[in-house]
Each structure stands twice: as C-alpha cells, then as structure tokens.
Amino acid sequence: MRATLYGGPGDITVGERPDPRIENPTDAVVRVTLGCVCGSDLWYYRGVNPHALGPIGHEFIGVVEQVGADVTTVWPGDLVVAPFTFCDGTCANCVAGWTGNCVNGGSFGNHGIDGGQGEFVRVPYADATLVTVPGGGHSDAIMKSLLALSDVMCTGHHAASSAGVKPGDTVAVVGDGAVGLCAIIAAKRLGAERILALSRNPIRQTLAREFGATDIIAERGDEATKLVLDLTGGTGVDAALECVGTGQSMATAFGIARVGSVVGAVGVPHDSVVPIQTVIFRNVGLRGGVAPARRYIPELLGDVLAERINPGLVFDYETSLDDIDDAYTAMLDRRATKALVRISA
Template identity: 90%
Template sequence: MRATLYGGPGDITVGERPDPHLEKPTDAVVRVTLGCVCGSDLWYYRGVNPHALGPIGHEFIGVVEQVGVDVTTVRPGDLVVAPFTFCDGTCANCRAGWTGNCLNGGSFGNHGVDGGQGEYVKVPYADATLVKVPSGDYSDAVMKSLVAVSDVMCTGHHAAVSAGVKPGDTVAVVGDGAVGLCAVIAAKRLGAERIMSLSRNPVRQALAREFGATDIIAERGDDAIKLIMNMTGGLGVDAALECVGTGQSMATAFGIARVGSIVGAVGVPHDSTVPLQTVIFHNVGLRGGVAPARRYIPELLDDVLHGRINPGRVFDYETGLDDIKDAYDAMIDRRATKALVRIGV
C-alpha cells in the first residue's frame, strides 16, 4: 500500500509499505478514505519533537475491510471514525474513562503502527477503538466533520471539559489553530455566554465568530492580559482554554484566569512552565492533557450528524495523498489552518 513516511525533519514522502493484515483476533483493517495533517505532526516535521522513522498521521475515517474473529461491534463495509489513540477498553485507565492513556494502547502513525496518512490501517482492539457511523448518505461537509471528531474536536472539547466550562461562563480560548477553533465550538456547546478568541488571523477570526466567539482579542502577551482583565472588570475569565503549548500562551492563560478557576490545557508543551505563584496565591488550577477521544466521540458524533456542530469547517486546504507534503508546507507557512487529505473512496 501507499503511505506517508516520515524520514526526519523536513522529510515527508509517499512510499510503499506492506498491506496490513489481521494478526490478532481483536484486530480490524480499515481502508482510509479521509485523513489530515495535525498541528502536532508539524513539530516532528520541523524537528522540534522526535518521531520514529516510518508511518505518520493519526487522524482518519474509513471503511472496515476485514475484522478478526473476536470483533463484534464493526463489520466489513462499516464507515468508522478512529480516535487518534487506540485502546483496549479493559485496563484500569480505560475503565476510568482515560482511553487516551490506555496501558496497552498507543497512537496511530508512530513506532511502526500504521498511520492515518496511508491507504490502510490495521487497528488494534477494534471493538474498543473504532466508532461505527450509522448508515446514511452523508454530505462531504459531514464527512470532513467526522475527520475533525477523530482528534481536534475531541481535543478542543477536552480543554473545555477540563476547565469546567458551564452555562453562563465567560471563556477565553488561547490559540486559533484547529484545536483552538474547536475549543470555541466546545465552549459554546457547553453553554458559555461570552467566548473570547485570541487570534490575529482575519480568516480564523471570522471562523471563530461563526463557531460562537463573541469577542476577538488580537493582542498578545501582557497586552492581551491587560485587555481581558479590563473587559472582565478585573476579575478574569471563568475558564481559560490553552490550545497552543508555548510559554507565552501558558502565561497568558494563567494571567487571565479568574481566582478559583481552572486552566484547561491541551496544547503540546514547548518551553512552557506553570506559574506556581498564580496557582498558589490565586487558587488557579490546571487540568487537561491528552484527550480521551474514544470517550468523547459518541456524543460529538451525534451532534455532527444532527447538524448541531460543524467542526469540519476548520479544513481550508485539501490535497490528495501524492501531494501530502504540500499539505505540511501549507500549514507550516500558515497558508492553511488545517489540511485535509483525500486518500480513498
């Protein structure tokens, strides 16, 4: 099969890999129809974070081709959403709901596991991992939203859930990438009354407003903190959602967090630290991390299928598998918020 291969910083190619086959009775093989490039993939592409050489990509939807004898929840021909991490559903962490931290799980597209930027993926623990999409004649817009649900929508939702967003809250979303934009959707979905999106990009500002942002904050750093504190009467926001992972974004999130609130942090950390002075003396908490996507997908999938949310709008660039390096470059150059990759039919 053809698949995207990571060969080191700046080296993304499409090459041949062996077709996956069932190795365990709990496996399934999925033919990928749509994949995409994640912001976390760019850290590997830049050489900032290490990544094993070989397959890459962890967000995809597709059609089941084969199932092992013990698989009961999906069948060949089913359309499925794959969370970006696979899980067994039975370990202590999975039973507690933390499917992204499965003791026997992992991430697609790393350490030799098939990636979502290829034609086929062998999915371990198919019953616990894959989410079947009800049969239907879905529009391309809905299919794009299903891809978004595999990761970025779940991750944005995790930021909002971790911060305890509730009806009537004032929320600030630090970051205007795909995760940050999905965090705006999540905050709106959970009932936030006022949602501030920190963004300097006019295209992303417009999309944030479409998703439910009431205020756009173009300032950064200390200027953003001063403005938001002024806008909230000196109190700060009820929930700050950190969706970048840099030192400045973390400092901003804690700088605008109301006393007693929680920062929901889902940005992959890079040179960021937690300001313990604020944690201690302002009673500001920190929660977040890797989203338990498998736990969140069913409720978010239902909202997509009923037209209540449309996270697929974050895709503003498309390529086929042969041109996937263009997708990486478009995101690196900020010509794209998030790039969709059309792989199969």
C-alpha cells in the same frame, strides 16, 4: 499499499508499506477515506519533537475491510471514526475513562503502527477503539466533521471540559489553530455566554465568530492579558482554554483566569511553565492533557450528524496523497489552518 512516510525533519514522502493484515483476533483493517495533517505533525516535520522513522498520521476515518475472529461490534462495510490513539477498553485507565492513556494502547502512525496518512490501517482492539457511524450517504461537510472527531474536536472539547465550562460562563480561548477553534465550538456547546478568542489571523477570526466567539483579542502577551482583564472588570474569565503549548500561551491563560477557575490546557507543551505562585495564591487550577477521544466521540457524534456543530470547517485546504508534502508546507507556511488529505472514495 501507499502511505506517507516520515524520513526525518523536513522529509515527508509517499512510499510503499506492506498491506496490513489481521495479526490478532481483536484487529480490524480499515480502508482510509479521509486523513489530515495535525499541528503536532509539524513539530516532527520541523525537527522539534522526535518521531520514529516510517508511517505518520494519527487522524482518519474510513471503511472497515476485514475484522478478526473476536471482533463483535464493527463489521466489513462500516464507516468508522478512529480516535487518534487506540485502546483496549479494559485496563484500569480505560475503565476510568482515560482511553488516551491506555496501558496497552498507543498512537496511530508511530513506532511501526500504520498511519492515517496512508491507504489502509490495521487497528488494534477494534471493538474498543473504533466508533461506527450510523446511516449512510453523508454529505461531504459531515464527512469532514467526522474526521475532525478523530482528534481536534475531541481535544478542543477536552480543554473546555477540563476547565469546567458551564452555562453562562465567560471563556477565553488562547490559540486559533484547529484545536483552539474547536474549543470555541465546545465552549459554546457547553453553554458559555461570552467567548473571547485570542487570534491575530483575519480568516481564523471570522471562523471563530462563526463558531461562537463574541469577542476577538488580537493582542498578545501582557497586552492581551490587560485587555481581557479590562473586558471582564478586572476579575478574569471563568475558564481559560490553553490550546497552543508555548510559554507565552500558558502565561496568558493563567494571567487571565479568575480566582478559583481552572485552566484547561491541551497544547503540546514547548518551553511552557506552570506558574505555581498563581496556582497557590490565586487558587487557579490546571487540568487537561491528552484527550480521551474514544470517550468523547460518541458524545459528539450525534451533534455532528445533526449538524448542530460543524468542526469540519477547520479544514480549509485539501490535497491528495500524492501531494502530501504540500499539505505539510501549507500548514507550516500558515496558508492553511488544517489540511485535509483525500485518500480514497
């Protein structure tokens, strides 16, 4: 099969990998229809974070081609959403709902596991991992939103859920990438009354408003903190959603969080520091981390199918597998918020 291969920083090519096959009775083989490039893939592409050489890509939807003898909940022909991590569904972490931290799990597209930026993927623990999409003949818009459920929509939801967003809240979202934009959707869905989106990008500002943002904050650093405090009467926001992972974004999130609130942090950390003085003396909490996407997908799926939410709008650039390197450079150059890769019909 043809698949995207990571050869080191700046080296993304399409090459051949062995066709996946059933190796364990709990496996399934999925033909990928849509994949995409994640912001975290860019950290590998830049050489900032390590990544094993070989397959890459952890977000995909597709059609089941084969199943192992012990698989009972997905069948050949099913359209499925794959969370970005696979899980066994039975370990202590999975039972507690933290499927992204499965003891026997892992992420797609790393350490030899097939990636979502390829034609086929062997999915371990198919019953516990894959979510079947009911119905058929879904529109292209819904298919894109289903793809968003594989990671960014669930990660944005995790930020909002971790921060305890509830009806009537004033929420700030730090970061206007795909995850930050999906966090706006999540905050709106959970009932936030006022949503402040921190964004300097006019295109993303427009999408943020479409998703439910009521205020746009173009400033950064201390200026952003001061403006948010001014807009909230000096008290800060009821929930701050940190969706970047840098030192500045973390400082901003804690700087604008009101006393007793929680920062929901899901950005991959890079030189970020938790201000313990704020945690202790202002009683500001911190939750978040790797999203348990497998737990969230069934909760969000109905809203996607009913078109109550449309996270697929974050895909503003499309390529084929042949042009996968362009998908990376488009995001790296900020010509794209998130690049979609059409792999098969």
